[in-house]
Amino acid sequence: SYNESIVAAALAGDLPDIIDVDGPVMPNWAWSGYMVPLQLSDGALDDFLPGAIGTWNGEVYSVGLWDAAIGMFARRSVLEANGIRIPTLDDPWNLDEFDAALETLQATGDFEYALDLGMAWTGEWYPYAFSPLMQSFGGDIIDRSTFTTAEGAINGDEAIAFGEWWQSLFDRGLAPGTSQDGADRDTGFIDGKYALQWNGNWAALGALDAFGDDMLYLPAPDFGNGSRIGAASWQFGVSANSEHQDCGFAFIEHAIQDEYLAAFSNGIGLVPATASAAALTENYAPGGALEVFYELSNAQGTLRPPTPAYLSAALTFEKALADIANGADVIDALDAAADEINADIEANGGYGFDGSVVGPDIQNDAIANQ
Structure with a gap:
């Protein structure tokens, strides 16, 4: 895997000058000593989407030239024909409505099925799409007040309520489960198999081509503690063993100019990291076909737990949700997940945390509200 390649290169002292790192993985690499804090000009990141800034231990280690956002894909005609209110950012569906x-x-x-969650996509999709x-x-994957335990976060009353609702989606036949065919995930919404689809901006243009003005990209429902979607995509950082760190910093600062952020967005289709760059793009400018995804990222984007423990905890979370979808006892599955995450944290000496309450520059939970 890519992570294993980075670890091997780090151990051999053979990392490249610039490292491409997935946002939630960055704290592990920074804690492991693979990366150094970025030295950028004051104000260089002032207008950036919070999810495009990779912070660990109070310092910025990575910057994304883009972010990604998830929305609820729907068709206006389908909702209106069935008397279903069209939600907005300011007034999303609540649990009962959804x-x-x-x-x-x-x-x-x-x-x-009424809803396609994308269960055929394994790996990082689960914590990215479902932990919010x-x-x-x-609930949460880890208790962000200290980052030293998952107890009460992934297996507390709120997380259990989520797990029971999650399992009910499959028990009631509202969503395809873990046996979903990958091809159905890719084309099922466009083919009319699914009424709603939980998907990212990278799939938005295909749906727009299929349905035109009938296509809607809706905000995440609010299940009681705010509407949330995942934030932080791939980002650039500088390796600790680089002999040209100043050049690496200079390259990154050059690359995060609006003209290049816009060029990346136009080239790969993802969300520009600043509003001023978005204004230069075809799809994310005001009135653009995908403008809503910039708004979703800015308003609802929430980091996955920014801790070195995330690398292991993400796999544990994925297994727990798959097991629950397949009928496992909710409490048992979440208790087992908490135990596994805690064992990993203990085995790694707390990953640099000592049990004291951490500051918001580390916790960075509801990033859109900071």
């Missing part, structure tokens, strides 16, 4: 919408759409018989839903219930 659940009722799913039941209504399933009952039409027009779709195989748990957070909206009030």
